[in-house]
Amino acid sequence: MSADSDPAAIRSIAVSPADVVDAYAYTQENPGEAVLRITPPFHGRMRARIHVYRRDDAELTGAVHVRPADVLESDVIEAYPAFDEMADGDESGEELGDAGVGEAGGDSENEDETAAVSADRRKRHAEAVEEWQARAREALLEAVQIETESGQRTVAVKPLG
Numbered sequence: 001m002s003a004d005s006d007p008a009a010i011r012s013i014a015v016s017p018a019d020v021v022d023a024y025a026y027t028q029e030n031p032g033e034a035v036l037r038i039t040p041p042f043h044g045r046m047r048a049r050i051h052v053y054r055r056d057d058a059e060l061t062g063a064v065h066v067r068p069a070d071v072l073e074s075d076v077i078e079a080y081p082a083f084d085e086m087a088d089g090d091e092s093g094e095e096l097g098d099a100g101v102g103e104a105g106g107d108s109e110n111e112d113e114t115a116a117v118s119a120d121r122r123k124r125h126a127e128a129v130e131e132w133q134a135r136a137r138e139a140l141l142e143a144v145q146i147e148t149e150s151g152q153r154t155v156a157v158k159p160l161g
Helices: 017-029 074-078 083-089 092-096 106-136
Strands: 012-015 033-038 045-053 064-066 143-148 151-159
Touching (some): 017 033
Antiparallel strands (some): 033 045
16 A cells, blocks of 8 residues: 555544534435545545445545544534424324314315424424534534554544634
């Protein structure tokens, strides 16, 4: 392995706090995975950028992938607002009940109310995620482990901006 293709040369990674939190949120909400990607040639200070994939190609490209969760404080990760938590504010079960079921035209009204509750739930979730992202941008760790041929290596995390 040539010196510039060995990630052991990396001493620090520069990251955009927005990239870190966007990558974490993307992975929570979507089927693909978002990581912070560091691509060769490697040197002491590297830039890690957000990268989304469905199939990990790091082995083919020589890139180093850092999970955004590895760069965030654990209490912030635990505070991520799950969509299921947004249901706590729904009173859809009580409000909608069985009203209108079996009556002519009643099903349409029930569906409209269910859609309105669902839209409200999505909106509350999106707002909660935005609040979480603002908090998480301030919760980056100072160091992270990366994988090299000679094993794990600790590198400094330097926020941009």
